[in-house]
Amino acid sequence: MLQKRTFRIAEIYVPVKRKKTLDPAKVEQIAESIIEVGQTTPIRLRADKDRFVLLEGLHRLEALRALGEDSVEGYLVQARIH
Numbered sequence: 001m002l003q004k005r006t007f008r009i010a011e012i013y014v015p016v017k018r019k020k021t022l023d024p025a026k027v028e029q030i031a032e033s034i035i036e037v038g039q040t041t042p043i044r045l046r047a048d049k050d051r052f053v054l055l056e057g058l059h060r061l062e063a064l065r066a067l068g069e070d071s072v073e074g075y076l077v078q079a080r081i082h
Contacts, residue, residue: 002075004042007052009065009072012045014054022058031063039064043074052076 033040043057054061055077064072 002077004073005076006071007045007074009061009070011051012054012061012072013048013051014058014061018054018058022062026059027062027066030059031066034060034063034067039073043072044077045074046077 039060041057041060043060044055045052046055047053052074057072057074061072
């Protein structure tokens with residue numbers, strides 16, 4: 001079972017392909033929700049040397065960053081080797 005942890009936003013790397021899918025309107029909508037009820041869904045990350053790579057939750061991450069937060073709740077998952 002995955003355990004929810006707190007991660008520093010500064011230690012999270014967002015792949016370029018992932019950044020291209022960013023929708024500013026969606027970020028704003030999620031930021032408003034976070035202000036009202038907090039972060040309800042953790043993001044998903046994988047470890048990569050001295051940082052973490054975002055797998056899921058770009059809009060949540062960017063909403064928290066826009067709100068000036070320095071941490072995010074997330075799950076650390078294992079990368080699958082194919």
